[in-house]
Each structure stands twice: as C-alpha cells, then as structure tokens.
Amino acid sequence: MSTGPSPATAPASPFGRFVADAAADGRLVVQPRMGFGDPARMRHGLERTRFAAATTVGTLTLDSYTRLGDHAAVRRALRAGLPLNGYPLVDLPAGRTRRLLDGLLGPDFPVQVRHGSARPAAIVKAMTRAGLDATEGGPVSYCLPYGRTPLRESVDQWARACELLTRLVPAPRLPHLETFGGCLLGQLCPPALLVAVSVLEALFFTQHGIRSVSLSYAQQTHPGQDEDALLALRRLAARFLPAGTDWHLVLYTYMGVFPRTGPGARRLLEDSARLAVRTGVERLVVKTAAEAHRIPSVAENIGALESAGTAAELAAARLRDGRTPRCVPPADSEVHAEARALVEAVLDLSPDVGLALRTAFAHGLLDVPYCLHPDNAGRARSVVDASGRLRWSSVGAMPLTADGPPGGHEVMTSAGLLTALNSVALRYDR
Amino acid sequence: MVHSQHGLHVLVCGGASDAHTWNLVCLQLLLEEAGHRVTNLGPCVPEELLAQECLTHRPDAVVIGSVNGHGYQDGLRAVRRLRREPSLAAVPVALGGKLGVDGVRDAAAADALRAAGCTAVFDDGDLAAFHTWVGGLAGHSAPTRTTADLGVRAGATADLGARTRATAGAPTGGSRA
Numbered sequence: 100m101s102t103g104p105s106p107a108t109a110p111a112s113p114f115g116r117f118v119a120d121a122a123a124d125g126r127l128v129v130q131p132r133m134g135f136g137d138p139a140r141m142r143h144g145l146e147r148t149r150f151a152a153a154t155t156v157g158t159l160t161l162d163s164y165t166r167l168g169d170h171a172a173v174r175r176a177l178r179a180g181l182p183l184n185g186y187p188l189v190d191l192p193a194g195r196t197r198r199l200l201d202g203l204l205g206p207d208f209p210v211q212v213r214h215g216s217a218r219p220a221a222i223v224k225a226m227t228r229a230g231l232d233a234t235e236g237g238p239v240s241y242c243l244p245y246g247r248t249p250l251r252e253s254v255d256q257w258a259r260a261c262e263l264l265t266r267l268v269p270a271p272r273l274p275h276l277e278t279f280g281g282c283l284l285g286q287l288c289p290p291a292l293l294v295a296v297s298v299l300e301a302l303f304f305t306q307h308g309i310r311s312v313s314l315s316y317a318q319q320t321h322p323g324q325d326e327d328a329l330l331a332l333r334r335l336a337a338r339f340l341p342a343g344t345d346w347h348l349v350l351y352t353y354m355g356v357f358p359r360t361g362p363g364a365r366r367l368l369e370d371s372a373r374l375a376v377r378t379g380v381e382r383l384v385v386k387t388a389a390e391a392h393r394i395p396s397v398a399e400n401i402g403a404l405e406s407a408g409t410a411a412e413l414a415a416a417r418l419r420d421g422r423t424p425r426c427v428p429p430a431d432s433e434v435h436a437e438a439r440a441l442v443e444a445v446l447d448l449s450p451d452v453g454l455a456l457r458t459a460f461a462h463g464l465l466d467v468p469y470c471l472h473p474d475n476a477g478r479a480r481s482v483v484d485a486s487g488r489l490r491w492s493s494v495g496a497m498p499l500t501a502d503g504p505p506g507g508h509e510v511m512t513s514a515g516l517l518t519a520l521n522s523v524a525l526r527y528d529r
Numbered sequence: 530m531v532h533s534q535h536g537l538h539v540l541v542c543g544g545a546s547d548a549h550t551w552n553l554v555c556l557q558l559l560l561e562e563a564g565h566r567v568t569n570l571g572p573c574v575p576e577e578l579l580a581q582e583c584l585t586h587r588p589d590a591v592v593i594g595s596v597n598g599h600g601y602q603d604g605l606r607a608v609r610r611l612r613r614e615p616s617l618a619a620v621p622v623a624l625g626g627k628l629g630v631d632g633v634r635d636a637a638a639a640d641a642l643r644a645a646g647c648t649a650v651f652d653d654g655d656l657a658a659f660h661t662w663v664g665g666l667a668g669h670s671a672p673t674r675t676t677a678d679l680g681v682r683a684g685a686t687a688d689l690g691a692r693t694r695a696t697a698g699a700p701t702g703g704s705r706a
Contacts, residue, residue, distance in 0.1 A: 163546055163597070167573070215548070245548040246573035284550060469554050471571030513558035520551060 112311030114209040114233035114275035115345040117156065118381050122347065125419070126154040127375055127411035128382040131400040132213065134160025136176075136183030138191065142199045144397045149208045151401050153408025156382070157203070157210035159231070161185045161222065166215045167246070184394070188212065189225045196229035209233055211277070217241050217248035219260040227267035227274075234264075235277035235315075237300035239456055239465075243472040244284050250460055250474040254303075254453040261307030276309045277349060281316035281332070283467050286355030287519060289481050289489040290319055290328035291437030291499070292467065298335045298442050303452040305341050312344060313382065317351040318371045320523055321487040329378040330428040331435035335442060347381040350374065352407070356524045357390045363527035364388035368403060369410035376414035378426050383407055437499050441465065444498045463496030480511060483519045487526075536564040537667050540588035542579060543572035544603025549596040552626060556594055559656070563663065576610035583617050590666055595626035601638045605645050612646040621666055625651030625659055 121128050131148055135141045145157045162185035164172040173190045176183050188196060204210050212226045212234040219236060226234060242253035264274035280296035297314045304312050314336050318325055329348060336346055352371040358364045365388055375383045387395040387403040395403070417423045428435075444464050448455040459465040463476035468491075470477065478495030482503045492503035492511070539560050541553055550572050557567045568586050570579070583591060591611065593604055604624040611617045624647050639650040651659045 163548070163599075167546060169546075244550060244572075247571065247578070286551075469550065471550055471553060471569055473571075511558065513555050513562055516551075516555055516558055520555075 111271065112232065112273040112275035112345065113206050114156065114211065115273075115311035115313070115347065117206065117209050118313070118347050119345070121154050122381040125415050127372065127380070127408070127415070128156055129153050129372075129404045129407045129411070130156045130211070130382060130384045131158050131404055132160055132384060132386070133158050133397070133400050134162070134185035134213070136162060136185065136187060138186070138195055138199050140397070141186050142203070144400065145200070145203050145210065147397050147401050148404065149203055151404045151408070153404050155208075155404055155408075157208060159186050159188065159210055159212050161188050161212065161214040161216075163215075165189050165222065168216070168218055168221065170221075188229070189221050193225065193228040196225075196231075200230065204230065209275075211235060211275075215241055215245055217246065217253040218256045220256065220263060223260045223263045224267065227264070232264075232268040232272055233275040233277075235279055235313075236260075237278045237280050237296075238303060238453060239296055239300060239460075240279035240281075240283055243460075243467055243470050243475055247473065250457055250472075254457055257303070258307050258453055261304055261309050265308040273311050274309060275311045275313070276304045277313040278304070278315050281314065282351055282354060284470055285317060286319070286353075286523075287481050287483070287489065288319075288468060289437075289491055290316070290324055290434045291331075291441060292465070292479075292497075293317065293319075294328050294332045294335065294434065294438035295441035295445070296465065297332060298339055298438070299445055299452060299456060301336065301346065302339055302446075303456065305344055306452050310344055311346070312340070313347050313349045315349045315351060318353045318367075318374060319489055320483050321489070322370065322374060324434065324488045325374055326378055326426050327429070327432035327434040328438075329374070329380055330426060331432060331438050333379065334428060334435060335438060339442065339446075348379075349382040349384060350378075350380045351384045352386040353523055354386070356521050357386060358388075358524045358527040359392075360528045361388045363524070363529075364390070365406060367523070367527045368407055372407040372410040373414040376411050376418060377423065383411070433502075440498050464498065466495040466497055482511070482515075483522050487522070536566055537589035537663070538566045538568070538586070539590045539592055539663075540568045540570065540583060540586055541592045541594065542570035542574040542582075544593060544595050544597070544599055545573060545575045545606065546599045546603055547595050547597040548572045549594075552594045552596050556592060559660075560592075560663070563660070563667075565663070565667070574607075576607045579607055580610050580614055580617070583611060583620065584614065588620065590621040590623065590663070593622070593624045595624065597627070600624060600626050601635070601642065604642055604647065608642065608646045621648040622646065623649040623651065623659065623662060625655070627653065 118128050133144045148155050148157050162183040165187055170190055173187045212231055214222050238254040238257035242248050242250055268274040278297045278300035280300040281293045301312045301314050316332055352368050358367055385403040385407045387399040389395040389399045418425050445455045445459040448458045460474050466476040466479035468479045468481040476495050480493040482490050482492045484490045490503040491501045494501050541556050557569045560567050608622050639652055642650050649662050
C-alpha cells in the first residue's frame with residue numbers, strides 16, 4: 100500500500116505489524132465489534148473470529164459500566180449473574196483474561212481492546228496485565244460525544260493512558276493505539292472535521308510516546324466524498340506524523356441508523372469493504388445485518404467478517420487486473436483543503452497538541468455539529484445535500500466556509516433531522 | 530427559534546449510563562417546534578447532576594430519553610433522586626424510549642417507574658402520546674394550546690428510538706445492554 104505502514108523501518112507493535120504484513124500482501128484486515136460479559140462466550144467469539152475465512156484481528160469490547168468507571172455496578176452484576184453488555188476486563192482477575200486469550204492471542208492474531216472511556220487508566224492497567232497491547236479512543240472522540248467529562252480532564256487522562264501504555268507493555272513489544280476521532284457522533288459530521296480530529300488525535304498519541312498508531316474514519320453518506328476523505332486522511336497523516344511512526348488507516352462501516360433489511364445491510368457492508376480497498380485502507384471494522392435490531396450474535400459477526408472479506412478480495416482482484424481504477428488523490432479535494440485548514444489552525448494554537456485541542460474547542464475552531472457536550476461550542480450544523488454529500492449549513496467559528504444548499508442557514512427541523520439520520524438506511528433498504 | 534410566550538421550559542437529558550445523543554437532539558427540536566424552550570443536558574447525566582440542574586433552572590417539566598436499554602434502571606434512580614427534593618416534588622417528569630434490553634414493552638417496569646414518581650412513561654418511544662402529554666401540560670399554563678397545535682407529524686411519530694439509534698452512541702456492546 101502506498102505511503103502508510105513501512106514494514107521495513109517502523110517499530111514493531113504486534114497489531115501494527117500484522118496489519119502492515121497483510122497490506123503488503125494485498126489483503127484487507129477485517130475486525131468485528133464483539134464484546135460479551137461471559138468469558139466463555141467471549142473466548143468462543145474470539146476463536147470463531149480467528150478462524151473465520153478472512154484476514155481478521157480480534158476485538159474485546161468492554162461493558163458500559165466499565166466505560167463509566169462504575170466498578171461497583173460491574174461487581175454487583177457479576178455477583179448476581181446479571182448480563183453485561185461487554186467484557187468486564189477491569190473487574191475480572193487478570194488470570195481469567197489470560198486464560199481467555201491463551202492459545203489465541205499472538206503475532207498471527209492480535210486483539211484490540213475497545214471501550215469508549217474518557218478516563219482509561221484502569222482499563223490500560225488491566226489490559227497490559229492480561230498481556231494485551233492494542234486499544235483505541237482519544238481525548239476528544241471518547242469525551243465529547245459520550246458524556247459530560249470535561250475535555251480538560253479527558254486530555255490529561257489520555258496523556259496519562261498513553262504514558263502508561265508505553266511503560267506497561269513490555270519490550271520488545273510496543274503498544275498500538277487507534278484514534279476514534281474519525282467517527283465523531285457516528286453520522287452527520289462532515290468528513291473534513293472527522294479527518295482533522297483523527298489526525299490531531301494521532302499526533303497527540305505520538306506526542307505522548309506512542310509509536311504505532313492507526314487513524315480512523317467512518318463511512319458517511321456519499322462514496323465519492325468518502326474517497327476524498329480517506330485520501331486526505333492518508334495525505335495529512337503522511338505530512339504531520341513524526342518520522343519513524345508506524346501507522347495505518349482504519350475504516351468503519353457506516354455507524355448511523357443501519358438498513359433494516361438483510362440485503363440492504365449487506366450491500367452497505369460490502370460497499371464499505373470496496374471503499375476500503377480502492378482507497379488503500381488497511382483495516383475495516385464491520386457491522387452486521389442484525390445491528391438495526393439488537394446486539395449481534397457470534398455467528399452474525401462471523402458472517403459479516405466473511406462477507407466483507409470476500410467483497411474486499413474481489414475488489415482487490417479487480418484492482419490488480421485493472422478492471423477498476425485505484426483512487427488517486429486529486430490535486431486538492433475540498434475535504435483535504437478543509438481538513439488541512441482545521442489541523443493547521445489547531446496546531447497554530449500551541450506546540451502541545453492536548454492544549455491546542457482544548458483551546459480550539461474553547462474558541463469554537465473545532466465544533467462538532469449537534470454535539471451537546473458543555474465544552475463543544477455547538478454552533479456548527481450540517482446537512483445532507485441533494486447529491487447525498489454532507490455539507491456545512493453553519494460553520495460557527497471554524498476556519499471554513501458554509502457550503503450547504505442555497506439558503507442553508509435555515510433552522511434544522513425535527514423532520515429534517517430524522518430524514519437526514521435515516522437517509523442511508525432508506526437508500527439501501529429500497 | 531421563536532418561542533410561544535405560553536411555551537414551557539423543558540429540561541431534556543439522557544440517563545446516567547446512556548451515551549446516545551441523536552434521540553435528545555430530536556426531542557429538543559420537536560419540543561422547540563411546539564413552542565417550548567429547551568435546556569438540553571445531553572447524554573450520561575448522573576441523577577445528582579440532574580437534581581442540581583433542576584434546582585438551578587426550575588423547569589416546567591423534565592424529559593428523560595433512553596435508548597440503551599437501561600431506561601428502567603437509570604430512570605428509577607433519577608426520579609427517586611428528584612422526588613427527594615421538596616421543591617421538585619411536583620415537577621412533571623416523563624421517561625421515554627427503550628426501557629429494557631429485550632425490545633418489548635414492559636407494563637410492570639412502567640408501573641414501577643410511575644410508583645417511584647414518574648408522571649408519565651412512554652415505552653418504546655411513543656411520540657404521539659408524548660405530544661399529547663406535553664400539550665396537556667402546556668394547556669394548564671396556556672389554555673389556547675391544544676394537541677393539534679403541537680404540529681405532530683405522521684412522519685415524526687414513529688418510534689424515535691429506532692429512528693435515531695446508531696452504534697456511535699454506544700461504543701460498548703452495541704446499542705442495548
């Protein structure tokens with residue numbers, strides 16, 4: 100793959116190395132979002148993931164009480180045998196998690212811990228005790244959309260988490276950290292802001308000692324705009340990340356309201372796999388057809404991994420024999436210009452990326468549309484235009500120009516918002 | 530946004546463990562379109578913070594939206610905390626959305642919530658009933674307002690939880706507990 104991972108020179112995190120090797124071999128890595136409270140079911144899920152007919156990495160998604168640091172509630176649930184909505188990594192003995200991973204976790208099957216916490220120190224300590232070294236999140240993306248933790252505190256907590264990871268993962272292994280910044284609020288965030296926050300969070304990680312990172316982006320409403328965004332993300336990562344950083348891109352299958360029909364859900368998933376391949380993205384986090392209704396089973400997760408893997412393989416073959424052209428970066432796409440303007444405006448505020456991020460949100464230079472967090476300015480608004488592209492109807496104080504449809508400063512209505520939220524699901528269910 | 534001078538001041542929030550935002554944004558817009566003024570505290574509001582904000586803002590009504598399946602547990606804690614404040618003993622409190630993890634309506638849970646002090650419970654995001662309820666409240670302070678005035682749209686009355694549910698709101702374990 101083009102300018103991303105550099106297997107020959109980059110330092111070795113097991114996760115980054117696995118993805119780089121697959122990319123060098125022309126294979127897209129696919130990953131589920133799987134998490135179960137019961138260790139036996141969790142192990143079963145990881146086993147099935149490892150042996151699925153696709154190039155896979157494993158996922159250990161934690162429960163929402165652990166995310167909030169409500170360990171009393173986790174222990175109550177464990178004592179009472181109540182079901183949890185993810186794996187309670189912190190409140191189970193490290194030995195139990197080591198047994199769960201025994202014979203599965205290794206250089207040919209890395210496992211990533213997914214959690215959603217703005218205060219991840221306890222999670223980092225527990226995962227490294229259990230022999231795990233890859234996780235994801237970020238000071239902005241795991242703070243603003245998910246609760247009320249002040250951004251200042253999240254920035255401090257994430258700096259500490261990075262430092263803990265570098266200290267607690269034993270040499271020669273290195274930790275791997277993925278930004279969640281490309282997924283803010285899941286839908287209706289114009290791509291330039293997603294790209295910019297992803298780049299800034301990756302910079303924040305490297306500034307705090309992490310040498311192997313991945314940068315996320317979530318599939319949005321228009322394939323052409325998504326291509327521009329992923330190419331811009333690669334260009335900006337290459338430009339801004341320090342030399343010697345191992346990095347790759349990760350695409351998330353659409354995270355908004357999902358198609359309700361099986362065929363619609365499957366088409367959207369396969370489109371995300373094809374988007375990843377033609378833009379040179381190295382890893383894809385999938386969704387399942389069950390997603391619109393409930394938490395997917397292990398079998399449904401495996402089905403999604405294999406569908407995505409097959410779609411990716413076919414798309415890669417078509418690229419190799421020239422039946423479809425590989426995306427080449429345009430001279431300067433709108434998404435790239437906007438994302439670069441945002442990154443540069445933030446970096447101008449302070450050489451300390453954490454402080455720059457805090458100042459940027461305080462001044463509204465970064466402003467997540469519809470995000471209700473007290474530290475978000477809340478003046479930016481987005482719309483889906485007639486072509487299906489995400490546009491800014493209002494940019495607040497961001498160094499951008501509103502580009503919504505003419506007269507686009509009108510107030511968003513509840514009906515308009517519901518239409519926008521459901522636009523992708525409706526298109527694929529048709 | 531133009532507010533009716535008879536509109537209510539409604540405080541909107543998510544449950545303590547519920548990270549979903551889109552349902553709260555939609556609720557705010559629906560209420561504002563009906564002429565009410567909204568203070569939106571956003572997702573993951575612990576009951577203590579909710580009580581403090583209610584004491585500060587003195588809203589005419591409190592609306593707690595839930596999508597993650599913890600509506601019953603979170604709602605019970607929230608309403609009990611509010612009712613412990615003498616000055617909040619009478620403020621109307623509504624809870625709506627997905628109350629449990631199994632996706633079916635649970636009359637016993639709704640009864641328990643009412644017994645704990647909820648004024649109204651809208652299981653499975655029944656927006657038409659919610660509009661009627663808010664209209665009734667507004668009617669007490671604005672006798673000219675009727676349900677029809679609230680601009681309920683057929684397209685907007687479908688299950689709000691389903692139509693705003695996105696995994697982005699719940700990084701852990703999917704959309705429900």
